[in-house]
Amino acid sequence: MYQLEVRNLTKRYARHTAVDAISFGIPAGQCFGLLGPNGAGKTTTIEMIEGITQPCAGDILYKGKPRDRQFKNEVGIQFQSTALMDYLSVGEVLRLFAGLYKRRADLTPLIELCHLGDFVDRDAAKLSGGQRQRLLLALALINDPEIIFLDEPTTGLDPQSRRNFWRLIDDIKAQGKTVILTTHYMDEAQFLCDQLVIMDKGKIIAEGSPEALLKHHFEQVFVCLEAGALDDVQAEQFQADRSRDQWQIASASVETTLQTLMTHQIPLTSLQIRTPTLDDLFLKLTGSQLRD
Ligand SMILES: Nc1ncnc2c1ncn2[C@@H]1O[C@H](COP(=O)(O)OP(=O)(O)OP(=O)(O)O)[C@@H](O)[C@H]1O
DSSP: OOSEEEEEEEEEETTEEEEEEEEEEEOTTOEEEEEOSTTSSHHHHHHHHHTSSOOSEEEEEETTEEOOHHHHHHEEEEOSOOGGGGTSBHHHHHHHHHTTOSSOOOHHHHHHHTTOGGGTTSBGGGOOHHHHHHHHHHHHTTTOOSEEEEESTTTTOOHHHHHHHHHHHHHHHHTTOEEEEEESOHHHHHHHOSEEEEEETTEEEEEEOHHHHHHHHOSOEEEEEEGGGSOHHHHHHTTOEEETTEEEEEESOHHHHHHHHHHTTOOOTTOEEEOOOHHHHHHHHHSSOSOO
């Protein structure tokens, strides 16, 4: 049985269908990702599951039953901000929120888990972006939830803070909690998620583990050369695609491709070999880049 399941979940706004009869199931203890470009319907989906937005149609089941008080007690939601943070210290915010719940996590290990020990007495309003996200994460964990929802948790963070946050999510997963996140970063999805649903225009266009999805959709790797390495005639001959400032040749056999390039005396000094990513998958499925 899935810990959480949605069936034919649908949300319409006027004539626009933001989420179009999608179904998926999430086993306990996994990191489940909703991946897709802006406007795909990720936030609407997650907000319907959280109970913030009312679906137009479809079912949401928690442990096999419609969501009830138990669901409310056992989930944690990471919000983008809380107004209280402007007036209180980190420790005060945590204690205040802890007081709102019957079921609650022990604060000392929670502060340690979220690396907030050095900031307990600091004004929450004075935290950096990464520290602030860690406090919001700690607040989502304050009722010791079984499932935690994170909506675009690393948007706006610098690369180092993003990586630190990913490690933190791994630690939360190691405690057996289910993590449900939305993201439009394919590297984030690839690093964190056990299972993915890729959405576009309100529909699911692919689902599975990142590894299985890539294996299923790609037999090739990409042989990449700088833009000046091929002229247009050669590019057509090698069926090379222009991607940013590179030529990209999809190759089922790197040896054969390299031999052919050498036979045609193509300069190989800029050569790079790249395995397909979820960005490539999205491009293949929709004809557009995940991030535009
Ligand atoms: N309250 C609303 N009223 C009308 N349309 C809405 C409303 N909320 C969302 N939409 C529309 O529904 C679609 C899906 O939006 P949603 O925010 O779920 O996408 P998303 O995948 O989370 O995108 P992003 O990554 O930009 O947050 C978009 O076209 C959006 O404009």
